[in-house]
Amino acid sequence: MTAPILRRLADLRARTSEWMRAGQVIGVVPTMGALHQGHLSLARAARAECDRVIVTIFVNPKQFNNPEDLAKYPRTEAEDAVKLTPFDVDAIYVPDPDEIYPAGFASTVSVSGLTDVMEGEFRPGHFDGVATVVAKLFLQTQANRAYFGEKDYQQLMVVRRMARDLDIPVEVIGCPTVREPSGLAMSSRNLRLSPEGLRIAAGMNAVMGDVAKALERGEPFDALTRKAQGDLLSAGFVQVEYLDLRCAETLEPLTRASRPARLFCAAWAEGVRLIDNIPVSPA
Numbered sequence: 001m002t003a004p005i006l007r008r009l010a011d012l013r014a015r016t017s018e019w020m021r022a023g024q025v026i027g028v029v030p031t032m033g034a035l036h037q038g039h040l041s042l043a044r045a046a047r048a049e050c051d052r053v054i055v056t057i058f059v060n061p062k063q064f065n066n067p068e069d070l071a072k073y074p075r076t077e078a079e080d081a082v083k084l085t086p087f088d089v090d091a092i093y094v095p096d097p098d099e100i101y102p103a104g105f106a107s108t109v110s111v112s113g114l115t116d117v118m119e120g121e122f123r124p125g126h127f128d129g130v131a132t133v134v135a136k137l138f139l140q141t142q143a144n145r146a147y148f149g150e151k152d153y154q155q156l157m158v159v160r161r162m163a164r165d166l167d168i169p170v171e172v173i174g175c176p177t178v179r180e181p182s183g184l185a186m187s188s189r190n191l192r193l194s195p196e197g198l199r200i201a202a203g204m205n206a207v208m209g210d211v212a213k214a215l216e217r218g219e220p221f222d223a224l225t226r227k228a229q230g231d232l233l234s235a236g237f238v239q240v241e242y243l244d245l246r247c248a249e250t251l252e253p254l255t256r257a258s259r260p261a262r263l264f265c266a267a268w269a270e271g272v273r274l275i276d277n278i279p280v281s282p283a
């Protein structure tokens with residue numbers, strides 16, 4: 001049986017209040033829909049660890065800095081509900097837009113520092129939109145645990161900081177990136193790629209893997225970046241926005257003292273912006 005789809009906060013609260021009274025642990029999986037195995041891995045983790053699981057689906061206009069990206073974002077609610085059936089979730093919350101942004105809505109949650117670089121630099125306003133909607137979803141669902149993918153690693157860091165700073169009593173849990181057999185990180189935006197675009201996109205993880213191996217052999221990152229950018233363009237990407245090596249905890253540029261490390265990349269293929277990141281252990 002598919003889980004109930006709830007569109008009004010009052011209907012969600014009627015359930016969560018009862019669950020809280022019964023002392024049950026509530027898990028939330030925030031998504032923008034067009035569900036794939038990456039999202040489903042989050043639902044699986046939540047199901048294994050929580051008494052009650054809520055999956056939210058809301059394509060949040062405030063986090064799209066590019067109107068075309070918002071217009072083209074895939075919307076597949078009926079299929080999403082069917083895909084969630086095996087995970088036996090307790091509710092699918094698909095809020096009507098006015099439940100998130102009622103008339104006169106005037107507040108923004110903004111996390112500084114972590115949002116200055118990478119996605120924050122290339123998608124102005126994006127993380128304000130993410131932090132604002134996720135703060136609302138945490139408060140609306142009253143979740144004890146929240147599941148996010150490492151595919152959006154910077155987002156995971158930002159959301160964790162936001163919850164801590166605002167004393168929202170939720171544990172933010174990061175789950176590993178689920179990949180296609182080609183190595184391509186699963187993403188709803190992959191639906192917009194042609195077979196050739198998917199082949200190009202798989203090159204990102206391959207190039208990042210080569211950089212990771214060279215770093216492990218002791219090659220300096222500065223010398224590697226130029227070659228890696230060239231390799232991404234040769235693979236068919238039309239533009240590389242960033243290829244950064246950063247401290248996995250602070251997202252600051254890597255120094256000898258900052259460990260563990262992560263390699264991050266964003267690039268464009270066939271008009272689609274793709275991101276990925278992997279852990280690395282420079283020698």
Ligand SMILES: Nc1ncnc2c1ncn2[C@@H]1O[C@H](COP(=O)(O)OP(=O)(O)OP(=O)(O)O)[C@@H](O)[C@H]1O
Pocket residue numbers: 030031032033037038039041042147148149150151152175176177178179185186187188189190
């Ligand atoms: N391949 C993946 N592996 C693990 N988690 C993922 C993966 N893709 C997305 N997620 C996580 O699912 C949650 C919802 O993400 P979202 O709905 O934006 O999907 P998406 O596939 O990342 O879409 P897009 O990147 O095109 O916006 C986020 O926590 C995100 O990190």
Ligand SMILES: CC(C)(CO)[C@@H](O)C(=O)[O-]
Pocket residue numbers: 030031032058060063130133134152155
């Ligand atoms: C966390 C999120 C659901 C907030 O809109 C979105 O940024 C996403 O899908 O990663």
Ligand code: BAL
Pocket residue numbers: 063064152155
């Ligand atoms: N997957 C993170 C949400 C976004 O790209 O807007």
